[in-house]
Amino acid sequence: MAEFDSSTALVDAAHRAYNEGYRKMDAYSPVPIEELHEALHMHDDRLPKIVLAGGILGGLGGYGLQYWASVIAYPMNVGGRPLHSWPAFIPVTFETTILAAALSAVLGMLALNGLPQPFHPVFNVPRFALASRNRFFLCIEARDAKFNIDSTRQFLESLGAREVTTVED
Amino acid sequence: MMTPDPVTRTPKEAHTPIAGAAGAGVPVIAPGHNFATVTDKISAIVLTRRTSLGWWFGFAIAFALANVLLVSIGYLVAVGVGVWGINQPVAWGFAIVNFVWWIGIGHAGTLISAILLLFKQTWRTSINRFAEAMTLFAVACAGLFPILHLGRPWLAYWLFPYSNTMNVWPQFRSPLVWDVFAVSTYATVSLLFWFVGLIPDLATLRDRSESRAGRVIYGALAMGWRGSAHHWHRYETAYLLLAGLATPLVVSVHTIVSFDFAISVIPGWHATVFPPYFVAGAIYSGFAMVLTLAIPIRRVYGLQDFITDRHLNNMAKILLVTGLIVAYGYMIEAFMAWYSANTYEVYMMRNRMTGPYGPLYWALLFCNVLTPQFLWSNKIRTNALLLFIISLIVNVGMWLERFVIVVTSLHRDFLPSSWGRYEPTMWDWGTYMGTIGLFLALLFLFLRFLPMISIFEMRTLVPDAKPDQGGAR
Numbered sequence: 001m002a003e004f005d006s007s008t009a010l011v012d013a014a015h016r017a018y019n020e021g022y023r024k025m026d027a028y029s030p031v032p033i034e035e036l037h038e039a040l041h042m043h044d045d046r047l048p049k050i051v052l053a054g055g056i057l058g059g060l061g062g063y064g065l066q067y068w069a070s071v072i073a074y075p076m077n078v079g080g081r082p083l084h085s086w087p088a089f090i091p092v093t094f095e096t097t098i099l100a101a102a103l104s105a106v107l108g109m110l111a112l113n114g115l116p117q118p119f120h121p122v123f124n125v126p127r128f129a130l131a132s133r134n135r136f137f138l139c140i141e142a143r144d145a146k147f148n149i150d151s152t153r154q155f156l157e158s159l160g161a162r163e164v165t166t167v168e169d
Numbered sequence: 170m171m172t173p174d175p176v177t178r179t180p181k182e183a184h185t186p187i188a189g190a191a192g193a194g195v196p197v198i199a200p201g202h203n204f205a206t207v208t209d210k211i212s213a214i215v216l217t218r219r220t221s222l223g224w225w226f227g228f229a230i231a232f233a234l235a236n237v238l239l240v241s242i243g244y245l246v247a248v249g250v251g252v253w254g255i256n257q258p259v260a261w262g263f264a265i266v267n268f269v270w271w272i273g274i275g276h277a278g279t280l281i282s283a284i285l286l287l288f289k290q291t292w293r294t295s296i297n298r299f300a301e302a303m304t305l306f307a308v309a310c311a312g313l314f315p316i317l318h319l320g321r322p323w324l325a326y327w328l329f330p331y332s333n334t335m336n337v338w339p340q341f342r343s344p345l346v347w348d349v350f351a352v353s354t355y356a357t358v359s360l361l362f363w364f365v366g367l368i369p370d371l372a373t374l375r376d377r378s379e380s381r382a383g384r385v386i387y388g389a390l391a392m393g394w395r396g397s398a399h400h401w402h403r404y405e406t407a408y409l410l411l412a413g414l415a416t417p418l419v420v421s422v423h424t425i426v427s428f429d430f431a432i433s434v435i436p437g438w439h440a441t442v443f444p445p446y447f448v449a450g451a452i453y454s455g456f457a458m459v460l461t462l463a464i465p466i467r468r469v470y471g472l473q474d475f476i477t478d479r480h481l482n483n484m485a486k487i488l489l490v491t492g493l494i495v496a497y498g499y500m501i502e503a504f505m506a507w508y509s510a511n512t513y514e515v516y517m518m519r520n521r522m523t524g525p526y527g528p529l530y531w532a533l534l535f536c537n538v539l540t541p542q543f544l545w546s547n548k549i550r551t552n553a554l555l556l557f558i559i560s561l562i563v564n565v566g567m568w569l570e571r572f573v574i575v576v577t578s579l580h581r582d583f584l585p586s587s588w589g590r591y592e593p594t595m596w597d598w599g600t601y602m603g604t605i606g607l608f609l610a611l612l613f614l615f616l617r618f619l620p621m622i623s624i625f626e627m628r629t630l631v632p633d634a635k636p637d638q639g640g641a642r
Binding site for chain 1 (some may be wrong): 201204207209330334336337338339340341342344346347354357358361363364365369372373376377392394395396397398399400401402403404405406407410411414415417418421425428466474493564625628629
């Protein structure tokens with residue numbers, strides 16, 4: 001794992017590592033960096049789909065609940081007005097749509113990120129605590145096909161890293 | 170472990186005070202800050218071992234007031250809603266006035282965090298965290314009132330649709346049931362939004378805390394966040410989607426609150442202007458409360474670098490705009506009452522202006538229409554003390570507005586034989602003051618234990634957050 005001073009250096013290093021043929025790697029930074037997503041060729045559009053599905057289910061569920069409660073389970077005749085009075089059901093349908101979509105956005109994000117995760121090997125590196133302050137890290141993982149403890153270390157050092165450390169499992 | 174680094178640690182003491190107009194060209198963060206100084210300055214407020222005397226003093230007062238709430242609720246539960254001043258015909262009284270007031274205050278937090286995020290207003294960054302906290306605490310206070318007003322508050326769960334042995338379901342055609350869904354959804358989504366925003370900052374606090382308890386508690390709450398690029402990628406998507414969902418939600422909540430009035434047939438309530446007029450009023454009162462809180466906080470904690478005069482200026486402008494929309498609402502209310510030529514509507518408006526509660530109506534016009542006109546002046550918009558005073562007046566004005574709407578319409582409706590008067594009792598006041606205490610006590614705890622400014626979003630405002638184009642340094 002290599003430590004860098006700036007976001008520019010990290011994005012640059014990620015580009016070069018990708019061109020070198022490394023695939024199983026991750027970058028750590030105190031701020032989200034859009035360019036990094038391109039540099040690491042990340043494509044994950046599962047979350048918006050999860051949120052859409054959650055919203056649709058929430059809307060159908062909310063409307064279905066009201067229909068079932070007002071028409072089937074507990075029909076109340078108020079001056080002969082229709083039981084299926086759909087305009088009155090819209091506000092609650094809207095709220096349940098938003099509620100389910102928001103819950104699926106948060107839970108989906110956490111699930112896809114594998115959080116909560118009590119432990120991760122990168123925390124073994126003492127200086128990694130700075131990843132949440134002002135330092136940038138690029139970590140090439142041992143399961144990468146091209147990974148070799150010596151040549152990978154040399155490669156990372158050639159990228160202008162401040163410090164290269166081995167992450168113990 | 171945390172070796173101070175000579176290059177990044179030296180904060181350049183170059184923060185020149187922002188002079189004059191604080192217009193759009195002024196940066197939203199004082200110059201001279203980098204990742205390290207932003208992180209250290211905000212997290213130090215939370216991680217310091219010493220709790221200041223001022224904090225204890227403020228918290229003690231707020232906590233004492235919160236205990237007034239406890240006593241008031243205890244007495245209410247023991248005796249019944251008769252301890253309040255509500256009667257026939259004024260069955261709503263303080264409970265609904267305060268409910269609408271508190272929930273309106275909450276709206277500014279979501280507006281700042283969601284709508285201004287979608288509009289890429291970077292100045293929102295330093296105020297969104299505590300504005301969201303304000304939303305949560307205000308909604309908590311708001312939620313108490315309708316529940317206490319039920320008469321048998323321990324049966325409040327009957328409002329939710331659940332399969333029960335009575336075989337009874339809620340009446341989904343009633344705006345009061347819409348309220349249950351709107352407010353509970355709003356509280357949940359606000360909590361999610363706030364918590365998601367906190368995750369990276371909790372990780373920062375975990376990494377920087379020097380006490381074991383701090384590391385364990387912040388670590389558990391951060392859930393193992395490590396700032397991975399893959400995580401950030403999904404995190405940003407989720408945050409943006411939440412903002413997109415919260416935006417229509419915040420508009421819908423006060424719309425539904427206004428339906429509580431507008432769906433009825435009471436003169437003065439049955440008006441189509443209510444939803445937009447209520448939403449604008451909510452944002453208006455919310456921004457007033459944000460200013461009321463932000464001005465002392467930035468002074469006490471020395472955060473003028475982050476909450477700059479430009480922030481105050483922008484918030485004052487929003488206050489002015491929403492204040493004008495609210496003024497338009499008052500105008501249309503009066504105009505429609507006259508234009509409808511409906512006896513009851515015309516009488517309601519005349520009674521509102523000249524009846525027993527008339528002085529309150531004129532006081533509300535003074536607070537909400539006249540006072541914000543001072544905000545046209547650039548000088549006043551950048552004068553923290555004057556802004557603070559104006560924001561307090563607007564807070565009072567918005568409370569008066571709800572009082573006038575609730576009480577003047579109810580106390581004299583269609584039949585003169587059923588007219589009446591409403592006087593709040595000491596228990597009404599105790600409950601109301603108590604919720605202010607609860608709100609402030611929660612706010613004090615928040616300021617002490619969580620970062621009041623979003624650290625990671627502040628980092629994105631620092632000049633070196635964006636990688637230079639072209640790659641090499």
